[in-house]
Amino acid sequence: MAMGNFRRRHTNKKDKRRRASAMAAKVAAEKVVLQSQDGVEWVVSKAAAASRYGVTVKAAIMSNLYDDDYVQTRRSCNMGYSLIRLFVDSSDLAKVIHCSDQLASDPGVAAGFVRGLDHAALFDLVLAAKTLRHRGLLDLTCRTIKDMIGGKSPNQVRAMFGIRPPQPGPHGKTTPKKLMTPDQKKQVELEERALKALHAVRSHECTVYDPKRNYFAHTSTTPR
Known part of the structure; x- marks a missing residue:
């Protein structure tokens, strides 16, 4: 037993x-x-x-x-x-996850979150969305930037985002990053991110997502 x-x-x-x-x-x-x-x-x-x-x-x-x-x-x-x-920094991935969850539950809240970001964070979110091929987040972030720059001249856009005209050094050459001060490097890196983000906004206008191929294809339409 x-x-x-x-x-x-x-x-x-x-x-x-x-x-x-x-x-x-x-x-x-x-x-x-x-x-x-x-x-x-x-x-x-x-x-x-x-x-x-x-x-x-x-x-x-x-x-x-x-x-x-x-x-x-x-x-x-x-x-x-x-x-x-994923090839995205943790601070940017956190924003992607947060904003994506909001897009799924309340797109209006997501739009308000994106509009409340400073320029540097907004640029990083655009580039993260591009890396992840996140169409919904790209639509939102690119539309936000387009609304910000709509009707402005190139010089006004540069002034808005702190993008300086090219600054050639002696003999017409730009200063190498290794010779820059920390503040200069920070400024240049911000400008580079801004230019990449603005290019992503422009490119986004002439791409279309093909769900069968999981791919963003360029269309023949030229962005305005």
Whole structure:
């Protein structure tokens, strides 16, 4: 009788472990880790990630393009969630996730969030959306910038975003970054991000998303 009770208890423990393992596997299958290029991680719903955070993330999920080595070495930390590495800084990825969630629930709030960003943060969000091939966020950020610069001359746009005219050094050459002061480097980097963002805004007007190919194709229409 005692032996029978022991066997039942042992079987019950094995069943509990098996059910717990199956539940953990099910939960892991429903989650994914998004990792920024500076190593910060977000555990998010796989369904939300595929539908909200851009074609780059969706394509990785649909094609099972995960970091399997990470899953094996970090299983105890993240319950075996699959990892997607993204070439976006953590501060920008945080804004992408926050704004994308707002776009899904309340586009008006998302628009207000984007309008409230300073110029540097707005430029970074445009470039992050471009990197992630996030059409909805690109539409919103590019439209925001277009509204800001609408009807303004190139000189007025430069003044608005702190973009100086080219500053050649002695003999017509620009000063190398390694010879600049920290403040000069910061100014140049901001100008470069602004110019890249403005180019992205202009390019965005003549691209169209092809859902069958998960690709943004250029149209023949020239942006105004």
